[in-house]
Amino acid sequence: MTKLxxxxxIFIYDVIIIGAGPSGLTAAIYTSRARxxxxxxxxxxxxxxxxxxxxIENYPGFPEGIGGFEMIDRxxxxxxxxxxxxxxxxxSDIQSFKQQGVNIWQVEVxxxxxxxxxxxxxxxxxxxxxxxxxxxxxxxxGVSYCAVCDGAFFKDKDIVVIGGGDTAAEETLFLTxxxxxxxxxxxRDRLRATRILQERIFANxxxxxxxxSVVDEILGETKVQGVSLTDLKAKKxxxxxxxxxxxxxxxxxxxxxxxxxxxxxENGFAxxxxxxxENGxxxxxxxxxxxxxxxxxxxxxxxxxxxxxVTACGDGAFAAFSAQQxxxxxxxxxxx
Amino acid sequence: MLDTNLNHAESHEQIDELLxxxxxxxxxxxxxxxxxxxxxxxxxxxxxxxxxxxxxxMDFDIPVASLIRNLPECSYFMGLPFTVYFKNGKAVNATSSxxxxxxxxxxxxxxFKD
Numbered sequence: 001m002t003k004l005x006x007x008x009x010i011f012i013y014d015v016i017i018i019g020a021g022p023s024g025l026t027a028a029i030y031t032s033r034a035r036x037x038x039x040x041x042x043x044x045x046x047x048x049x050x051x052x053x054x055x056i057e058n059y060p061g062f063p064e065g066i067g068g069f070e071m072i073d074r075x076x077x078x079x080x081x082x083x084x085x086x087x088x089x090x091x092s093d094i095q096s097f098k099q100q101g102v103n104i105w106q107v108e109v110x111x112x113x114x115x116x117x118x119x120x121x122x123x124x125x126x127x128x129x130x131x132x133x134x135x136x137x138x139x140x141x142g143v144s145y146c147a148v149c150d151g152a153f154f155k156d157k158d159i160v161v162i163g164g165g166d167t168a169a170e171e172t173l174f175l176t177x178x179x180x181x182x183x184x185x186x187x188r189d190r191l192r193a194t195r196i197l198q199e200r201i202f203a204n205x206x207x208x209x210x211x212x213s214v215v216d217e218i219l220g221e222t223k224v225q226g227v228s229l230t231d232l233k234a235k236k237x238x239x240x241x242x243x244x245x246x247x248x249x250x251x252x253x254x255x256x257x258x259x260x261x262x263x264x265x266e267n268g269f270a271x272x273x274x275x276x277x278e279n280g281x282x283x284x285x286x287x288x289x290x291x292x293x294x295x296x297x298x299x300x301x302x303x304x305x306x307x308x309x310v311t312a313c314g315d316g317a318f319a320a321f322s323a324q325q326x327x328x329x330x331x332x333x334x335x336x
Numbered sequence: 337m338l339d340t341n342l343n344h345a346e347s348h349e350q351i352d353e354l355l356x357x358x359x360x361x362x363x364x365x366x367x368x369x370x371x372x373x374x375x376x377x378x379x380x381x382x383x384x385x386x387x388x389x390x391x392x393x394m395d396f397d398i399p400v401a402s403l404i405r406n407l408p409e410c411s412y413f414m415g416l417p418f419t420v421y422f423k424n425g426k427a428v429n430a431t432s433s434x435x436x437x438x439x440x441x442x443x444x445x446x447x448f449k450d
Contacts, residue, residue, distance in 0.1 A: 044377045045436055051370040069368065088377055140415030140432025149369040150433075153414040223412040244414060 010099075013039045014327045015320075016107050016116040017084075018091050019254075021048030022309045023299025024122030025075035026316030027323075031120075032082035034324045039114055040079065041107065044090045046126050046254055048072055049300060050309055054148045054174045059309050068148075071309070087114075094119060094261045094295075102330060103294055117330055118294045118323040121258060121274075121282060122316065125251035125300040125307070130162060134218030135247070142224025142244045147171035154244045156180045160227050162215055163248035169193035169201055171248055176206045183240055185210045185229060210240075218245050253280045253301045261292060277303045288319035296322050339368055340376040342383070342393045348400050355425040358390040360448040365394040365404040366417025371434040375417055378437045382444070389448050421447050 014036035017024045024040060031038045050056070053068035080086070089109035096103055107114045127145040129135060135143055144150040151174060159179045161172045164186035170193075172184050184201065189211045191198050201207055212233045219226040219239065226241040261274045275283045275291040281304075282297035284290045290297050298315035300307045328334035337344055345351050345363060354361055364379060366372030379391045394401055396416060404410060407427055410418050415433030421443060422428065428447045431439070 044381060045374045047370040047373050051373070088380075139434075141412045142414050144415050144433065146369065146371050149367070149371045150415045223414070 010115050012104060013037045013114065013116040015039075015118045015120060015323045016041060016105070016114055017120045017122055018107070019043060019048075019122035019124050019299065019301070020076065020086075021072070021122060021124045021299055021312060022050055022075060023124075023312035023316035023319070024120070025072070025079050026313040027120050027122060027298060027320040028079040028084040028316075029075070029082060030317050030320030031323060032079060032084045034320070036324060036327060038084045039116070040084050040086050041091055041109065041114070042086055042088045043123065043254070044088055046090075046124065048124055049126070049251070049307075052127075052146050052148060053170070056309055091123075091257045093257060096261075096294075105294060117327045118296065120288075120316075120319045120323055121255070121290075121295065121297040121301060122299045122312075122319070123254040123257075123301045125253045127247070128250045128252050130215065130247050130249055132215060132217055134220065134224075138218055138220055138224050138245075141222065142220065142242075143218060144244065144246050145248070147174045147246055150244075150246075151175050151178050154178050157243035158241065159183070159244040159246060160185060160215070160240060160242045161246045161248065162186075163250075164188060164191045164193065165248065165250070166193045166197060168248035169197035171246060172207060173197070173200055173204065175246065176204055179206060179244075182207045183210055183242065184208070185213050185215060185227075187214050187232065188212065215245075251300065251307070253282070255280050255282055255301050258282060261295070279303075286318070287322045288315055289322055294326055296326075338366075338376070338393050338395050340393055341380050342376060342391060345392045345394045346398060346400065348403070351400060351403055354390060354392065355422055359424055360389040361422040362389055362391045362419065362444070363394055363404060363422070364392075364417050364419045365396050365401050367396050369416060371415065372417040374434055374436075375419060375440070378435075378440050381437075382440065386444055386448070389444060423447060 409430035413432035
């Protein structure tokens with residue numbers, strides 16, 4: 001036990017990781033192997049985007065692809081082997097206080113508080129809602145954000161998919177296993193998805209694409225019956241009949257609890273805050289350090305140009321190493 | 337079997353007994369998917385706060401799940417999980433797809449207030 005730990009009567013983790021997706025779990029594997037006391041707070045009300053993915057084809061080492069669920073399960077087992085503790089709770093707040101001159105982070109969940117020298121935010125992102133009439137009301141009655149979960153309900157049915165990125169393309173292709181016909185609606189005149197996915201989309205006879213159009217309303221009373229949409233170029237409104245609407249229009253970061261995090265100086269005045277970008281993503285440098293000393297961010301919740309399992313894992317490793325250096329410097333045990 | 341800490345309903349006999357012996361029952365019927373797991377997690381958390389409600393999960397793919405799938409209340413459901421609230425053996429509310437803690441608490445407080 002270091003002097004720092006002896007001087008602090010409360011139990012203090014070396015690192016608390018918030019989030020159990022690929023980045024958080026990778027960070028946990030690394031910090032646990034570095035023999036840092038690691039607690040991973042697994043969100044109660046959200047789950048990793050990777051879980052929604054039927055098959056991950058671009059993670060090296062899996063030439064046949066691997067299911068998102070299986071991959072996360074393997075990551076979790078690996079973190080547990082090295083000693084990561086898991087608690088299932090949503091984080092509501094992070095505060096800091098000084099004890100014996102050292103900054104301690106207090107991470108609050110509903111009825112408990114955990115303490116740590118450092119925090120890694122790996123809280124991920126969740127599906128973005130389209131925000132149109134009918135969407136909330138018809139959730140689970142034809143409206144879905146998860147093809148893997150709900151695709152089988154649409155056997156021989158007509159489906160509309162909204163979006164143009166990798167997720168929309170992948171999920172559209174997955175849904176062709178079930179659907180009679182799929183109409184992919186995109187607001188622009190070309191897809192943003194990876195070329196190989198675009199090729200598969202264009203080659204599939206079950207898929208029609210409606211370009212330059214936005215959905216204004218999802219139609220139906222007790223179940224989805226269609227969508228109304230506007231062609232942005234022709235300025236023309238039309239309707240498409242369908243039994244299901246799958247929405248993949250991007251992500252929103254799970255960073256609400258981060259907004260008020262403030263690090264205080266020795267006199268109790270606000271010193272640092274965690275900077276977020278205009279969309280709520282945490283701003284962190286290439287070593288995953290945020291604007292707040294002792295707090296690191298990685299994965300989908302971080303401002304970045306690419307959000308993939310492989311990049312999330314890389315982020316997680318960097319965040320873990322940065323947290324390790326930070327904690328060892330605090331304790332005076334850093335390798336110099 | 338679902339990998340949760342909830343009690344599992346796996347047979348017709350279990351369901352019959354559950355509905356016969358408990359006034360308030362919540363059954364979440366799903367798979368281990370991203371829309372279902374958060375609902376199981378919330379149920380696990382709320383179990384101790386709602387001791388007067390029996391909360392169980394059920395694998396969507398086992399034969400007995402047809403009891404839930406074929407309920408009139410679930411006839412338009414096309415999103416996992418199917419969550420059904422029973423009072424005195426009768427379905428009094430049902431939801432399809434993911435629900436957050438607030439939504440679940442809202443239903444529990446409304447349908448099981450007595």
